[in-house]
Amino acid sequence: METLQKIATPVLAVVLFLVAWEALVWVNDWPNYKMASPSDLPPAFWKFRWLFLEMGWQTLWRTVLGLGLAVLFGTLIGMIMGFSRIARDGLYPLLVGFNAIPKATLVPVISLIFIGQHDFNTVLMAFLISFFPIAVSVGIGLSTLEPEYRDILRSLGASRFTIFRKIALPKTLPEFFGALKVSVTLAFIGTNLVEIVAPHGRGLGALFKSGETNGDYPLMFAVLIALAALGILLYYAVLVLERIFAGWAERPQS
Amino acid sequence: MANLIDIKGVTHAYRTKSGPLPVLDNLNIAVPEGEFAAVVGPSGCGKSTLTRLVAGLMKPDRGEVWLHGERVTSPRKTVGMAFQNPVLLEWRSILENVILPLEIVAPRMQQKDRESRAMHLLEMVGLKGFEAKRPSELSGGMRQRASLCRAIVHKPDVLIMDEPFGALDNFTREDLWQTMRDLRAAEPFTCVLITHDLRESVFLGDQVFVLSGRPARTQMVLPVDLPADRTLDILYQPKAQEMLHTLRDQIRIAQGRDGDAH
Numbered sequence: 059m060e061t062l063q064k065i066a067t068p069v070l071a072v073v074l075f076l077v078a079w080e081a082l083v084w085v086n087d088w089p090n091y092k093m094a095s096p097s098d099l100p101p102a103f104w105k106f107r108w109l110f111l112e113m114g115w116q117t118l119w120r121t122v123l124g125l126g127l128a129v130l131f132g133t134l135i136g137m138i139m140g141f142s143r144i145a146r147d148g149l150y151p152l153l154v155g156f157n158a159i160p161k162a163t164l165v166p167v168i169s170l171i172f173i174g175q176h177d178f179n180t181v182l183m184a185f186l187i188s189f190f191p192i193a194v195s196v197g198i199g200l201s202t203l204e205p206e207y208r209d210i211l212r213s214l215g216a217s218r219f220t221i222f223r224k225i226a227l228p229k230t231l232p233e234f235f236g237a238l239k240v241s242v243t244l245a246f247i248g249t250n251l252v253e254i255v256a257p258h259g260r261g262l263g264a265l266f267k268s269g270e271t272n273g274d275y276p277l278m279f280a281v282l283i284a285l286a287a288l289g290i291l292l293y294y295a296v297l298v299l300e301r302i303f304a305g306w307a308e309r310p311q312s
Numbered sequence: 313m314a315n316l317i318d319i320k321g322v323t324h325a326y327r328t329k330s331g332p333l334p335v336l337d338n339l340n341i342a343v344p345e346g347e348f349a350a351v352v353g354p355s356g357c358g359k360s361t362l363t364r365l366v367a368g369l370m371k372p373d374r375g376e377v378w379l380h381g382e383r384v385t386s387p388r389k390t391v392g393m394a395f396q397n398p399v400l401l402e403w404r405s406i407l408e409n410v411i412l413p414l415e416i417v418a419p420r421m422q423q424k425d426r427e428s429r430a431m432h433l434l435e436m437v438g439l440k441g442f443e444a445k446r447p448s449e450l451s452g453g454m455r456q457r458a459s460l461c462r463a464i465v466h467k468p469d470v471l472i473m474d475e476p477f478g479a480l481d482n483f484t485r486e487d488l489w490q491t492m493r494d495l496r497a498a499e500p501f502t503c504v505l506i507t508h509d510l511r512e513s514v515f516l517g518d519q520v521f522v523l524s525g526r527p528a529r530t531q532m533v534l535p536v537d538l539p540a541d542r543t544l545d546i547l548y549q550p551k552a553q554e555m556l557h558t559l560r561d562q563i564r565i566a567q568g569r570d571g572d573a574h
Contacts, residue, residue: 213367306403
């Protein structure tokens with residue numbers, strides 16, 4: 059009964075949403091070049107099914123690669139900031155300043171520097187937009203480690219690296235995964251920015267752009283739905299990783 | 313017998329924005345091997361600094377700390393530490409938490425041997441059956457018991473405790489005193505206990521060192537002339553009561569008020 063309710067509630071919510079959407083279009087009698095309705099989507103998906111698969115894959119691998127680089131680089135920067143006060147004082151204003159730049163403005167800059175390198179540009183943007191939360195969370199997690207935790211191992215003559223591996227790193231994991239969930243969404247924004255803006259681009263962003271060019275509104279809405287599906291997929295992938303590596307942070311329910 | 317812990321004329325000041333803040337002033341503490349030293353003193357008199365000095369986590373401005381006839385200048389593997397906060401690692405089970413020091417000190421030791429050593433200690437402190445639990449599933453007293461096991465699992469010759477029972481309720485605290493007494497009977501170690509609790513210092517200590525207010529000097533050393541196998545009842549007998557009285561007066565003096573003021 060409980061499992062049934064757990065599955066039925068979100069399904070019902072989605073169905074209600076689709077019905078409301080369909081009704082909105084129907085009541086206002088909007089033509090589908092103004093607003094597509096849910097019933098327009100399956101034909102759009104079917105018509106472009108191979109394109110969806112190809113472009114969806116393009117978007118997915120670039121996003122994941124950019125996110126992977128963001129994890130590596132963000133963790134590294136976070137570690138440097140977490141362990142060294144000087145590095146923290148020096149890097150923090152730079153990072154905050156860089157993060158304050160709306161990333162859309164970087165698209166033409168990057169496109170000009172690495173002209174024609176579409177894959178590279180897309181991955182780079184996904185990376186640039188998503189490393190900040192990871193760097194900050196790792197940095198804060200490491201710098202707020204209570205001194206007693208460190209003392210327990212330090213008093214035994216453990217090296218800094220051992221203390222990092224045995225205590226600091228696992229203790230930071232919950233914060234890291236919290237940031238990663240934000241970064242997943244950001245990385246998608248980065249990929250799509252470049253895919254949409256770049257001429258002759260590929261990926262779901264490019265498919266969206268071509269829908270706009272050809273006035274194919276059902277296609278544009280279908281792309282939005284496909285992007286949402288990919289976003290959900292990656293988000294839950296992160297959630298599974300979090301359960302595996304930081305499941306201990308979830309307090310047992312009593 | 314030679315002193316296992318010898319703190320000779322230690323003076324230390326912290327550098328703060330408003331100039332140096334002296335915390336220890338010509339402090340002398342000597343603890344013979346196997347003995348239990350309780351250190352009491354007013355709040356903020358530098359007791360915690362003392363634990364960090366003995367553990368080799370910091371160096372004093374002046375004076376010397378000797379352990380086992382060797383001058384302490386850096387951390388040593390033969391020290392165990394316990395704090396008021398049990399600082400157990402939430403992602404490890406109780407057993408894995410207790411094993412942690414062995415992973416550092418004895419990297420070549422067999423996992424099976426580590427576990428049997430840890431289990432032996434957990435059994436002694438009454439945590440048998442809880443070894444697979446996470447720290448968050450245990451009560452405060454049980455967590456502190458696990459923390460004690462971790463502090464002595466690698467058979468340190470010195471155990472340094474900084475108010476380990478300070479955050480527990482009175483009855484739990486008294487339980488842990490008895491656990492501590494039993495551990496000492498089973499495991500040989502020399503112990504420094506920093507505490508605010510005078511009854512605790514008399515129940516557990518072989519000597520009680522009273523520190524003066526900041527900067528801390530050794531104001532008085534009280535030998536605790538009670539049998540080793542003490543029970544809680546002993547605290548209510550005249551001899552212990554008299555010692556508690558003396559200590560109370562000394563604390564009052566340390567706080568800078570004279571003996572009659574209440």
